Amino acid sequence: MTLLAVERIKLFSTRSPWWCMLLALGSTIGITAIIAANWDGAPMPVLGAVFSYTFGLFVIMVMAALAVTTEYRFGTIKSTFQAVPDRVSPMIAKAVVVMLLSGLVGLAAAFGSWGLSWVLADDNSDLALTTANDWRHVAGIGLVFAAGALLALGIGALVRHTAGAVSIILVFALVVENVVALIPNIGDDIQKWMPFTVVNKFIFGDPDPSAIPEGAGPPAIGELSPWGSFAYFAGIALAIYIISLVVVKRRDA
Amino acid sequence: MIEATGLTKHYGRTVAVDDLSFTVEAGRVTGFLGPNGAGKSTTMRMILGLDRPTRGRVTVDGQDYQSLHKPLRTVGALLDAKWVHPNRSARAHLQWLARSNQIPDKRVDEVLEMVGLTQVAKRRAGGFSLGMSQRLGIAGALLGDPKVLMFDEPVNGLDPEGILWIRQFMHRLADDGRTVFVSSHLLSEMAQTAQDLIVIGRGRLISQTSTAQFIKDATEDTVRVRSPQLERLRELLDGRARIADAAASDGALVVHGVEPAFIGELAAANGITLHELSPQLGSLEEAFMQLTKESVEYHAASD
Numbered sequence: 001m002t003l004l005a006v007e008r009i010k011l012f013s014t015r016s017p018w019w020c021m022l023l024a025l026g027s028t029i030g031i032t033a034i035i036a037a038n039w040d041g042a043p044m045p046v047l048g049a050v051f052s053y054t055f056g057l058f059v060i061m062v063m064a065a066l067a068v069t070t071e072y073r074f075g076t077i078k079s080t081f082q083a084v085p086d087r088v089s090p091m092i093a094k095a096v097v098v099m100l101l102s103g104l105v106g107l108a109a110a111f112g113s114w115g116l117s118w119v120l121a122d123d124n125s126d127l128a129l130t131t132a133n134d135w136r137h138v139a140g141i142g143l144v145f146a147a148g149a150l151l152a153l154g155i156g157a158l159v160r161h162t163a164g165a166v167s168i169i170l171v172f173a174l175v176v177e178n179v180v181a182l183i184p185n186i187g188d189d190i191q192k193w194m195p196f197t198v199v200n201k202f203i204f205g206d207p208d209p210s211a212i213p214e215g216a217g218p219p220a221i222g223e224l225s226p227w228g229s230f231a232y233f234a235g236i237a238l239a240i241y242i243i244s245l246v247v248v249k250r251r252d253a
Numbered sequence: 254m255i256e257a258t259g260l261t262k263h264y265g266r267t268v269a270v271d272d273l274s275f276t277v278e279a280g281r282v283t284g285f286l287g288p289n290g291a292g293k294s295t296t297m298r299m300i301l302g303l304d305r306p307t308r309g310r311v312t313v314d315g316q317d318y319q320s321l322h323k324p325l326r327t328v329g330a331l332l333d334a335k336w337v338h339p340n341r342s343a344r345a346h347l348q349w350l351a352r353s354n355q356i357p358d359k360r361v362d363e364v365l366e367m368v369g370l371t372q373v374a375k376r377r378a379g380g381f382s383l384g385m386s387q388r389l390g391i392a393g394a395l396l397g398d399p400k401v402l403m404f405d406e407p408v409n410g411l412d413p414e415g416i417l418w419i420r421q422f423m424h425r426l427a428d429d430g431r432t433v434f435v436s437s438h439l440l441s442e443m444a445q446t447a448q449d450l451i452v453i454g455r456g457r458l459i460s461q462t463s464t465a466q467f468i469k470d471a472t473e474d475t476v477r478v479r480s481p482q483l484e485r486l487r488e489l490l491d492g493r494a495r496i497a498d499a500a501a502s503d504g505a506l507v508v509h510g511v512e513p514a515f516i517g518e519l520a521a522a523n524g525i526t527l528h529e530l531s532p533q534l535g536s537l538e539e540a541f542m543q544l545t546k547e548s549v550e551y552h553a554a555s556d
Contacts, residue, residue, distance in 0.1 A: 006353045013345035014338055075336030078303055079393070082330065083353040085302045085319045090353070253303040 003084065003093035010076075011067060011097060020063030021101070024145075025109050028056035032113035036120035043126040046137045047207055049117035051218060053141045054196075056109045057148050058170060060102045064149035065156035065165040067098050072160040081253045088245055095153055095241065099146040106145025110138045133208050136226060140203050143230060151195075151237035157244035172196075191221070198222045199233035254279050254432055255300060255401060259309035262295050262456075269295040271456040272309070277434045277449075279400070282427045284447030284464065285436035288545050292456035293436040294332065297405050301330055313401055325354040329394030330403040334386035339379025343370055343389050346378055351396050364392040384415040391422070401432040408442060420446050440541035444468065454545040476513045479505045479529035486525055490516070505529065 011017050031052035036044060068091075071077040084090045118124050129135050152169055159165040177194040181187045191197055205220035222229055255277040262270040270292040277283045287293050298304040300311050302318035313321065313328050321327050337346050347361045365371045368388040373381070378389060387407060394402055404423070408416045423446060427433045437443050443450060443464065450467045452459040460467060480486055483504055490496060495509040508516065513532050520527050 002352055002355055006349045009345060009349040009352060010338075010341075013342065013349070014340045016340075070338065074338045075333055076338055078298075078301075078332070078336055079350060080353070081303060082301050083325050083350060085321070085324055250305075252298075252305060 003090055004097055006090070007094045007097040010071075010094075011101070014070070016066055016070070017063050017101075020059055020066070021105050024056040024059040024063070024105050025112060027059060028052050028109040029112040029116055031055060033116050033120060036117040039117075039121050039123075043123040044117055044121035045126050045207070046114070046129065046134050047204055047218060048121075049114045049127060050110055050137050050141060050203060052113065053106075053110065053144070053203060054173075054200075056106070056141075057145055058173065060105055060145050061148045061152035061169050062166050064098045064102060064152035065169060066162060067094060068153055068156035069160060069162040069165050073162060078253050087249050087253075091157065091245055091248060095150055098149050098153060102149035103142045103146035107139065107142035109145075110141035114138050131208050133206060133226075137203060137207070140226075140230070144199055144203065144233070147199075147230070147234040147237045150234075150241050154237065154241035154244040157248050158240070192223060195233050195236045198224065198229045200229075202226045202230040202233065205229065254315075255311065255313055255434060256315075257296070257300075257309065257311040260296065260299060260306055260311050261308040262292070262299060262304060263307045269456055270299070270306075273453065273456065273458055274309075275451045275458060275461050277432055277451070279432040280427060280430045281448045282423050282433045282435060282446055283449040283451060284443035285434060285451050285453070286440060286443050286447075286541070287436075287438065287453040287459075289438050291438075291453050291545075293438075293453065294405055295456075296453075297330070297332055297403055297434075297436065300403065301328065301332070323354040323397070325350065325356065325397035325399065327397070327399050328401045328403065329397060329399040330405075331387070331390035331394045331407060332403070332405045334383065334390040337378040337386065337389065340377050342375050343378050343381070343392075344374040346389065347393060347396060350393055354397055356396055360396060360398075364395045367395060368392045383410045384412065387411060387415065387419070391419075399431070402426055402434070404433075404435045406436055406438070408437070416442075452541075452545070459545060475533040476508045476511065476516055477505055477529060477531045477533055478508060478516055478527065480520070480525055480527050482525045485523070486516075486520060489519055489523060489525075507533070 032049055035048060035051060039048060071080060080090050081087050114127070114129075118127050121127065129138060152165070155168055156165040159168065173196045177191065177196050180194065181191040183190065200218070201220040201222045201224070204218045205222075205226040224232055257276075258274050260270055260273040261268070273292070273296060285293050285296070295304060299306050300313065300318065310317070318324060318328070344361060344365065347364065348358065351358065351361050362371070365374050368391050370385065370388055370392060373385065378386065381389065391404075391407070394404070404419075407419050411419065423433050423435060427448075435446065437446075447464050449462070450464050451461045452467065460470075462470070478486065483506060487496060487506060490506075490508060490511075494511040496506055513530050517527065517530055
């Protein structure tokens with residue numbers, strides 16, 4: 001418990017997490033506002049209100065990576081390990097605090113986007129959250145943000161450099177996952193197992209048929225069910241995070 | 254008490270610390286002396302469990318650092334004053350450290366007061382001068398009221414006032430019965446601070462003795478003699494002492510390896526008049542250079 005308080009003090013006593021949280025909320029909700037304000041002619045579906053969640057996800061992953069890379073950058077990781085020499089428990093405490101915070105920001109971004117769409121859309125008759133799938137489209141974003149933060153923490157702890165960690169995350173998510181589809185013959189098969197592609201299906205997949213026209217809406221590719229897709233993404237995040245714990249434990253600080 | 258036995262650290266093919274064994278006693282200031290790159294910081298990091306020894310072991314109060322319970326209450330260390338997040342306030346920095354070892358918040362205010370940073374506790378540490386950063390680092394080391402304190406080059410870059418303050422502070426800590434282990438690459442600094450010395454070069458132990466003994470051993474007896482019968486004295490001394498040089502201008506002999514008393518008695522026995530017989534104290538830096546010259550990692554290229 002005390003270690004959770006330690007990580008909370010560390011996170012909130014510097015400015016960058018605050019900026020990242022604001023930016024994550026602002027980018028997600030702001031872009032949704034533009035979409036909602038321009039939604040004409042048809043009732044706005046729930047999926048339309050959460051379409052921009054990835055913007056916030058990347059910003060929150062940067063925040064999570066920073067939470068560990070700045071410790072390496074400024075040498076406070078050495079004080080951390082000096083204070084708690086087993087190394088693993090402060091890293092777990094950091095993960096718990098950062099994931100909780102990221103999850104809350106994810107929920108705020110999701111429900112903020114959804115609420116603003118309700119206000120701005122011409123026709124919000126389809127926006128009501130009536131089914132389990134509707135709730136998953138919105139509330140699921142909190143889970144994705146938390147899992148994404150865990151993945152970013154793992155990458156940050158492995159790479160130790162802010163620029164390196166952020167580049168890896170953004171280049172992978174924004175470039176690599178799209179470019180692999182261009183590989184002849186096997187590209188599509190690889191792409192549908194890429195983590196950020198798969199987790200899209202958790203948010204966008206299997207919408208209620210009544211809520212959206214056949215074939216419309218954002219792509220949701222992959223072999224797994226929506227919840228299976230989330231388990232896959234979270235599993236990858238957890239695996240990389242555990243590898244980072246092993247490395248941090250063995251490496252010279 | 255800190256005890257190292259056979260401590261060895263390799264970084265790839267570089268041997269940073271090589272079979273180092275030493276003991277740091279409580280109640281004294283022990284200097285850890287060696288040229289830059291000798292392995293002082295690496296050794297200190299191994300004491301704190303930050304770097305893993307390739308071989309050997311080091312214990313604090315008989316325990317591995319890893320097995321210490323709430324280690325900040327046993328060992329306080331300042332290895333690098335810059336290990337602070339620049340946008341975090343001095344107080345917040347100490348607060349998270351204190352919380353991690355369940356040290357009460359009021360201790361944070363106490364140590365800030367002790368090092369004289371109370372006025373600037375809310376300012377961001379990135380704006381601190383080097384002297385203030387060092388004080389903040391020392392405050393962090395003192396948080397847990399530890400029995401063992403380690404400082405790595407604490408006076409580097411400080412003004413004379415800051416140096417004096419740290420020196421007196423370390424003496425007070427040792428007088429309380431604490432173990433104080435402080436590194437430096439300057440013997441002249443250590444001569445004024447430390448009672449015991451552990452001297453290393455290229456990762457190996459060169460000597461572990463009291464500072465006074467180290468200086469005595471390292472500086473040869475040198476005596477300067479002036480006499481109207483200098484040539485006769487030179488003949489008498491020949492074979493018993495090394496005669497460095499008779500500076501022609503002022504007619505003096507510089508004699509190594511014998512006590513002044515020996516020359517005085519020799520002169521009296523042979524009826525030689527002496528105009529000057531003065532012991533010359535060797536410079537500390539010369540002594541240090543002499544001891545470590547084999548083991549300096551980076552020589553100046555012009556030699």
